Amino acid sequence: MAMATVKLSSPATNLLAGGRTRRSAPASRATVIRAAAGSYSDELVSTAKSVASPGRGILAIDESNATCGKRLSSIGLDNTEPNRQAYRQLLLTTAGLGEYISGAILFEETLYQSTTDGKKFVDCLKDQNIMPGIKVDKGLVPLPGSNNESWCQGLDGLASRCAEYYKQGARFAKWRTVVSIPCGPSALAVKEAAWGLARYAAIAQDNGLVPIVEPEILLDGDHGIERTLEVAEKVWSEVFFYLAQNNVLFEGILLKPSMVTPGAEHKEKASPEAIAKYTLTMLRRRVPPAVPGIMFLSGGQSEVEATLNLNAMNQSANPWHVSFSYARALQNSVLKTWQGRPENVEAAQKALLVRAKANSQAQLGRYTGEGESDEAKKGMFQKGYTY
Amino acid sequence: MVAASLLKSSFLPKKSEWGATRQAAAAPRPATVSVVVRASAYADELVKTAKTIASPGRGILAMDESNATCGKRLASIGLENTEANRQAYRTLLVTAPGLGQYISGAILFEETLYQSAVDGRKIVDILVEQGIVPGIKVDKGLVPLAGSNNESWCQGLDGLASREAAYYQQGARFAKWRTVVSIPNGPSELAVKEAAWGLARYAAISQDNGLVPIVEPEILLDGEHGIERTFEVAQKVWAETFYAMAENNVMFEGILLKPSMVTPGAEAKDRATPEQVAEYTLKLLHRRIPPAVPGIMFLSGGQSEVEATQNLNAMNQGANPWHVSFSYARALQNTCLKTWGGQPEKVKAAQDALLLRAKANSLAQLGKYTSDGEAAEAKEGMFVKNYSY
Numbered sequence: 155m156a157m158a159t160v161k162l163s164s165p166a167t168n169l170l171a172g173g174r175t176r177r178s179a180p181a182s183r184a185t186v187i188r189a190a191a192g193s194y195s196d197e198l199v200s201t202a203k204s205v206a207s208p209g210r211g212i213l214a215i216d217e218s219n220a221t222c223g224k225r226l227s228s229i230g231l232d233n234t235e236p237n238r239q240a241y242r243q244l245l246l247t248t249a250g251l252g253e254y255i256s257g258a259i260l261f262e263e264t265l266y267q268s269t270t271d272g273k274k275f276v277d278c279l280k281d282q283n284i285m286p287g288i289k290v291d292k293g294l295v296p297l298p299g300s301n302n303e304s305w306c307q308g309l310d311g312l313a314s315r316c317a318e319y320y321k322q323g324a325r326f327a328k329w330r331t332v333v334s335i336p337c338g339p340s341a342l343a344v345k346e347a348a349w350g351l352a353r354y355a356a357i358a359q360d361n362g363l364v365p366i367v368e369p370e371i372l373l374d375g376d377h378g379i380e381r382t383l384e385v386a387e388k389v390w391s392e393v394f395f396y397l398a399q400n401n402v403l404f405e406g407i408l409l410k411p412s413m414v415t416p417g418a419e420h421k422e423k424a425s426p427e428a429i430a431k432y433t434l435t436m437l438r439r440r441v442p443p444a445v446p447g448i449m450f451l452s453g454g455q456s457e458v459e460a461t462l463n464l465n466a467m468n469q470s471a472n473p474w475h476v477s478f479s480y481a482r483a484l485q486n487s488v489l490k491t492w493q494g495r496p497e498n499v500e501a502a503q504k505a506l507l508v509r510a511k512a513n514s515q516a517q518l519g520r521y522t523g524e525g526e527s528d529e530a531k532k533g534m535f536q537k538g539y540t541y
Numbered sequence: 542m543v544a545a546s547l548l549k550s551s552f553l554p555k556k557s558e559w560g561a562t563r564q565a566a567a568a569p570r571p572a573t574v575s576v577v578v579r580a581s582a583y584a585d586e587l588v589k590t591a592k593t594i595a596s597p598g599r600g601i602l603a604m605d606e607s608n609a610t611c612g613k614r615l616a617s618i619g620l621e622n623t624e625a626n627r628q629a630y631r632t633l634l635v636t637a638p639g640l641g642q643y644i645s646g647a648i649l650f651e652e653t654l655y656q657s658a659v660d661g662r663k664i665v666d667i668l669v670e671q672g673i674v675p676g677i678k679v680d681k682g683l684v685p686l687a688g689s690n691n692e693s694w695c696q697g698l699d700g701l702a703s704r705e706a707a708y709y710q711q712g713a714r715f716a717k718w719r720t721v722v723s724i725p726n727g728p729s730e731l732a733v734k735e736a737a738w739g740l741a742r743y744a745a746i747s748q749d750n751g752l753v754p755i756v757e758p759e760i761l762l763d764g765e766h767g768i769e770r771t772f773e774v775a776q777k778v779w780a781e782t783f784y785a786m787a788e789n790n791v792m793f794e795g796i797l798l799k800p801s802m803v804t805p806g807a808e809a810k811d812r813a814t815p816e817q818v819a820e821y822t823l824k825l826l827h828r829r830i831p832p833a834v835p836g837i838m839f840l841s842g843g844q845s846e847v848e849a850t851q852n853l854n855a856m857n858q859g860a861n862p863w864h865v866s867f868s869y870a871r872a873l874q875n876t877c878l879k880t881w882g883g884q885p886e887k888v889k890a891a892q893d894a895l896l897l898r899a900k901a902n903s904l905a906q907l908g909k910y911t912s913d914g915e916a917a918e919a920k921e922g923m924f925v926k927n928y929s930y
Contacts, residue, residue, distance in 0.1 A: 391787035
């Protein structure tokens, strides 16, 4: 039903200045422009739909080695490859995970890793009907000419990287850039973020990967929720404009926005209902219904907050699948339960299922929050947090 | 459901929200200060008006022909272009009994907004009594666009704010601005950007003065291009238009759109079925229209009365995230005009013809139209090459 490519054979848009009095054909014939999705269109649409399926969301486990190291050291483990493998194995071999999780974002190392029994992680995922995804950006660096803001690198060699990842079994990609409200944000930072995302999205689609489009508006700051809404509207307007200019196929992308909340240091906290209202207002103003799924990041919210907020957004029907792509908000309790001990693996996996199921319920608007532990309610915001 | 009051309080002027707190020692203050942006004081009313026009089973009667164009209509039935004749014709239209069941808004030309009907009642009052929101054409027409490929741009921003404030006082609650894009002429990047920017500026000014802006970038039917070329151009035009409107802080919950349907050019060798027109058009809407926009009221642009109804019906065979309806001029008026012929004894029959078309389009908006019993007249195309309003 989705239209694949739009075939274009048409006069150019390049035109002459005045001087001609009669209507004339434009000076040059157009080159036929392929929509970025090209030959992968159908698969992109079907992958995106599968990830955006009812009652399911994304498990983000694409922490870089350095960041994964922080997680491991928080439970007293060294940052070694076997430890990272053990941790990811715990997560990815959880039986029944596929009932609540539709996609898992991996770091490059993990995409090529196997379980200790020698089964490829990508195969573990596929067996559970979980789409493997891959982080493809090369991280944040300072943006010259800005107000101490960042930009996200990664376009160089991206096409061949994506092609390789596709061969290895990845079917979606992720690129995370950030916008900082305390630093402005400057028009430059916003445009760079949007343009980088749009270029990445086009390249990803050209190589068979559904791009997750993630401009994270950082929680840092003491601004109120209305300021966040204003910035979010600006950011998403720029993003969609550039996605269109880059001929990205909207039916084959997913979004990963931050929810619209007050800054972490703002004097008033917002209720889940307020967050839902502001966030849905933003989505309705900026996201065309062709986009199949909107998978929110948790960005420092507690496990329970992240679930409550998602639930509030799903109290009535939306024109797109509204779901989750959580890292810390799915993993925190798991990690603490595991403590690096083999005898705790089963309990840790149960903890993962508890959170995955809670968010699944929230996606359906049916989460009740009974029986949540105190641990799950602890905020995870860290000022100046870097991935 | 999202409270409009939310929007009103969001943008009241506040103390500067940043710059006041100390950031990390090394961070310098940015060079520019962000300005808290006000949404219109009319926000609630705009949202309500837009919703009313975009109500199920209803659409817009476009009767905003300039005096010159109205003259062409009158001439086609042998009448002179006098104010009295224009008054008689417009009276006929707005007094059709029960029109408000199918028509939620009527776009007027300036003369008509200030006119009374033949019996002395104000035309705006008649409309309001019928449950029809009065609207007003506010643009000042198309003129050549310098530096383009013989393309046009739409004038009207000068004095627009005061013009609209006066129209609001006279009873208008929505406005309309029609610009055009020509595929045989490119369209050039310049023409598209100018069209989008003009629409966005007009929309912001309208909202500031209490009028819901109808946003109309008409992609002309002229040309021999296929439906995919129209689709490509429409995607570009709407991307630019929404971007420009966002930059101008237009409130999307308080606008209406008036697009052309996505069809092949009038001289293309392959025609398209209503199902194809619906498929391409809905795909365009899904890719470009955020759900905050309450209503999409299609123009008919030279299609026959029945084509315009069938195409609309095909677009409403499933639920849409926005009200998908009509804002038709010729496709509602054609048979009515011919039936009247300028004769007082034919007024009732002409009004019946209008109601017939209005009801057909109402059913099409609900996806329930069937073309049994349509007259041959109603099936005649009304495309005029190089048609100018």
